[in-house]
Amino acid sequence: MSTVSLSQFHQTFFEESREGLDAMEAALLALDEGGDTELVHTIFRAAHSIKGGSATFGFPDMAAFTHEAESLLDELRDGRRAIDASIIELLLRSVDCLRGMFERAQSGAPLADAQSEQLRQELAASIGRHAPVTQAAKAAAAPAVDAWRIRFRPHAGMLMGGNDPVRMLRELSELGALNVQADADKLPPLAALDPSESHLGWIIELRGKASKAVIAGVFDWVEDECDLSIEAIEEPVAASPVAEAAAVAPVASVAPTAARATRESASESSSVRVGIDKIDGLIDLVGELVITQSMLDTFREGFDSNRIEALQAGLAQLARHTRSLQESVMGIRMLPIASVFNRFPRMVRDLSQKLGKQVKLDLVGEQTELDKTVLEKIGDPLVHLVRNAIDHGLETPDRRRAAGKGDVGTLRLEASHRGGSIVVEISDDGAGLNRDAIVNKALQRGLIASGDALSDEEVAELIFQPGFSTAAQTTDLSGRGVGMDVVRRNVVDLGGSVAIRSTQGKGSVFTITLPLTLAIIDGLTAMVGAEHYIVPLGSIVESVQLRKEQLRTVTGGGELFHFRDAWLPVIRLQDAFHCGGTRADIERGLVVVVEGEGSRVGLFVDELIGQQQAVVKSLEAHYRRVQGVSGATILADGSVALIVDIAGLVRMQGRRKAA
Amino acid sequence: MGSSKTASAGDGVVLPADCRMADLAGVKQALQAGLAAGALSVDGGAVERVDTAALQLLLAARRDAAKASVAFTWLGASDALRDAAALTGLAQTLELPAAMPA
Numbered sequence: 001m002s003t004v005s006l007s008q009f010h011q012t013f014f015e016e017s018r019e020g021l022d023a024m025e026a027a028l029l030a031l032d033e034g035g036d037t038e039l040v041h042t043i044f045r046a047a048h049s050i051k052g053g054s055a056t057f058g059f060p061d062m063a064a065f066t067h068e069a070e071s072l073l074d075e076l077r078d079g080r081r082a083i084d085a086s087i088i089e090l091l092l093r094s095v096d097c098l099r100g101m102f103e104r105a106q107s108g109a110p111l112a113d114a115q116s117e118q119l120r121q122e123l124a125a126s127i128g129r130h131a132p133v134t135q136a137a138k139a140a141a142a143p144a145v146d147a148w149r150i151r152f153r154p155h156a157g158m159l160m161g162g163n164d165p166v167r168m169l170r171e172l173s174e175l176g177a178l179n180v181q182a183d184a185d186k187l188p189p190l191a192a193l194d195p196s197e198s199h200l201g202w203i204i205e206l207r208g209k210a211s212k213a214v215i216a217g218v219f220d221w222v223e224d225e226c227d228l229s230i231e232a233i234e235e236p237v238a239a240s241p242v243a244e245a246a247a248v249a250p251v252a253s254v255a256p257t258a259a260r261a262t263r264e265s266a267s268e269s270s271s272v273r274v275g276i277d278k279i280d281g282l283i284d285l286v287g288e289l290v291i292t293q294s295m296l297d298t299f300r301e302g303f304d305s306n307r308i309e310a311l312q313a314g315l316a317q318l319a320r321h322t323r324s325l326q327e328s329v330m331g332i333r334m335l336p337i338a339s340v341f342n343r344f345p346r347m348v349r350d351l352s353q354k355l356g357k358q359v360k361l362d363l364v365g366e367q368t369e370l371d372k373t374v375l376e377k378i379g380d381p382l383v384h385l386v387r388n389a390i391d392h393g394l395e396t397p398d399r400r401r402a403a404g405k406g407d408v409g410t411l412r413l414e415a416s417h418r419g420g421s422i423v424v425e426i427s428d429d430g431a432g433l434n435r436d437a438i439v440n441k442a443l444q445r446g447l448i449a450s451g452d453a454l455s456d457e458e459v460a461e462l463i464f465q466p467g468f469s470t471a472a473q474t475t476d477l478s479g480r481g482v483g484m485d486v487v488r489r490n491v492v493d494l495g496g497s498v499a500i501r502s503t504q505g506k507g508s509v510f511t512i513t514l515p516l517t518l519a520i521i522d523g524l525t526a527m528v529g530a531e532h533y534i535v536p537l538g539s540i541v542e543s544v545q546l547r548k549e550q551l552r553t554v555t556g557g558g559e560l561f562h563f564r565d566a567w568l569p570v571i572r573l574q575d576a577f578h579c580g581g582t583r584a585d586i587e588r589g590l591v592v593v594v595e596g597e598g599s600r601v602g603l604f605v606d607e608l609i610g611q612q613q614a615v616v617k618s619l620e621a622h623y624r625r626v627q628g629v630s631g632a633t634i635l636a637d638g639s640v641a642l643i644v645d646i647a648g649l650v651r652m653q654g655r656r657k658a659a
Numbered sequence: 660m661g662s663s664k665t666a667s668a669g670d671g672v673v674l675p676a677d678c679r680m681a682d683l684a685g686v687k688q689a690l691q692a693g694l695a696a697g698a699l700s701v702d703g704g705a706v707e708r709v710d711t712a713a714l715q716l717l718l719a720a721r722r723d724a725a726k727a728s729v730a731f732t733w734l735g736a737s738d739a740l741r742d743a744a745a746l747t748g749l750a751q752t753l754e755l756p757a758a759m760p761a
């Protein structure tokens with residue numbers, strides 16, 4: 001077959017089809033909420049191009065599947081059938097099924113499985129092509145028939161479309177042994193024959209394990225241009241080998257599929273689609289840089305002091321262009337958060353139906369862009385939070401009424417840029433955190449000694465503890481207590497933070513703050529001894545100069561200082577990194593108050609140099625992982641400065657305290 | 660008659676390497692000319708690509724020849740041609756030679 005030469009287009013086809021599926025899903029959901037019939041056209045178009053693509057690129061199973069979906073959509077489009085919830089449900093499941101097929105296609109696994117075949121039969125049955133349900137059920141029960149009789153007569157114009165029966169018969173011959181009988185009765189004499197018109201017909205007997213869907217896939221492209229029937233040849237066949245083959249095949253294919261899938265996802269993450277406007281912008285900027293460079297080049301020959309202003313202007317221009325170039329290059333990695341948000345309408349719909357809740361989902365700021373790496377990693381935490389909000393936060397309609405609220409709960413996802421960060425807020429108007437339940441649970445688990453003195457913030461903080469869950473009973477959605485701590489860890493790994501604000505009876509707001517990119521951070525350069533350290537700006541609360549009387553030494557050698565009604569531990573960087581600071585006297589250095597892992601500490605440094613952008617270089621890649629350090633950067637003078645990992649330092653401090 | 664047979668065999672219809680719908684007008688004319696001349700020989704030894712349209716054309720010529728009792732001779736048939744004819748179930752009707760004569 002021609003798959004080899006076409007395989008170069010597969011990646012693009014997969015990507016476009018995924019987008020098509022997303023569009024289908026979105027339109028189906030909108031239709032579910034009473035959208036207009038224009039949506040049906042959108043869905044139909046998406047299904048149609050997936051069908052065409054899969055037939056062209058050699059995925060007959062997928063083509064056969066989409067074909068059924070398309071036929072059903074065609075009935076909806078023509079108004080021959082009314083749209084109801086069951087059809088939307090069926091089509092949504094088809095979208096899921098196709099997603100699964102695409103995954104299998106990417107890993108080279110067989111596309112159709114028992115589930116997809118069953119769903120295809122369901123689709124076919126709903127169209128009424130296989131009207132008797134019993135027959136569909138029978139076919140589903142015994143999907144592998146040994147012999148098929150295919151009657152195929154192209155319409156006169158079929159050849160004109162470039163569809164050659166020779167090619168189709170060759171494809172069929174790959175599915176099993178063929179016995180072909182040509183019917184040339186309608187062939188006119190040579191003189192009257194127009195070579196571009198088809199006058200032949202065939203009766204083909206195919207012996208092999210191919211499913212009907214696969215056979216139909218061969219004719220998929222021409223179904224409107226020929227008379228076609230495919231029927232099983234009833235023969236007394238021993239049932240056991242068929243059943244055996246069906247049972248064994250999927251099991252055998254599991255292991256390699258999983259391995260390939262991992263490899264695929266790795267290669268998938270290595271590419272990004274970039275808008276042509278962004279590329280054009282880059283080319284413009286590079287052009288500007290070249291101009292600036294040639295302008296600066298003129299200073300090489302005969303420089304005298306009266307041209308210093310021109311030189312300064314040139315350097316300023318260079319700085320400006322470099323900055324723009326940097327921003328544009330970063331922009332290439334920036335993708336709208338919509339790709340993550342888009343999965344939620346479907347999830348919310350399914351979950352709320354399952355739980356008998358009514359939920360209105362508001363998505364705000366979907367066009368907010370963030371780094372692709374961050375985007376890929378933020379999906380799972382967001383899914384957790386959304387699930388939690390629906391499962392734990394929002395109440396059932398009757399409980400909402402009892403609480404004096406409307407039946408429909410609101411779940412709002414909002415993304416926005418705030419300074420150098422991106423903020424994602426997940427808010428609901430549900431029951432809010434149940435303070436008593438959380439405190440009781442924490443007491444039970446021995447996480448706290450007594451709940452009396454805890455502030456609301458501290459209570460909320462408890463839900464981020466590993467293994468903490470207050471759901472009355474574990475559902476398959478949430479409540480296994482593996483959620484919030486994982487959420488926080490994932491977000492912190494990205495250099496971000498999670499905060500929670502909750503009012504009992506009014507709802508909760510989870511705020512995730514993330515850096516725009518992982519490649520560059522804004523930091524404060526600090527000196528300790530002869531070394532430079534970069535403290536990420538985002539985690540800095542403020543810096544203070546302490547007086548001796550603000551400092552207390554506690555048993556075990558730890559130091560605390562008084563800061564805004566709280567006692568915070570002091571971490572002396574010179575001790576943490578063993579770099580011999582010159583200023584042991586707390587009054588001669590500075591304390592930078594930072595926040596990490598939900599707690600605040602003071603970092604004692606000799607002095608602060610200033611704020612700068614640091615291009616993050618991985619220490620792990622060039623050296624090895626170092627506790628309390630998240631990476632390194634090169635300073636203007638060429639020396640290396642380490643970037644302080646606040647969360648890591650806090651953990652180190654905790655261990656030292658425990659030791 | 661003997662001489663005319665040799666002549667038409669010598670000028671037999673040579674099927675092009677790409678024997679598909681777009682290039683069949685000439686083939687059809689040649690086949691018709693052969694039929695009119697009373698003897699039709701076809702050389703399909705160089706055929707690399709062939710489609711249903713071409714097979715159909717050959718079939719029509721073969722049948723017209725039989726009807727008009729015009730001799731129809733294959734001077735050669737490439738693997739591609741025999742393969743396509745076999746797939747479409749036309750090999751027997753076309754009376755393609757099993758192997759290419761030298």
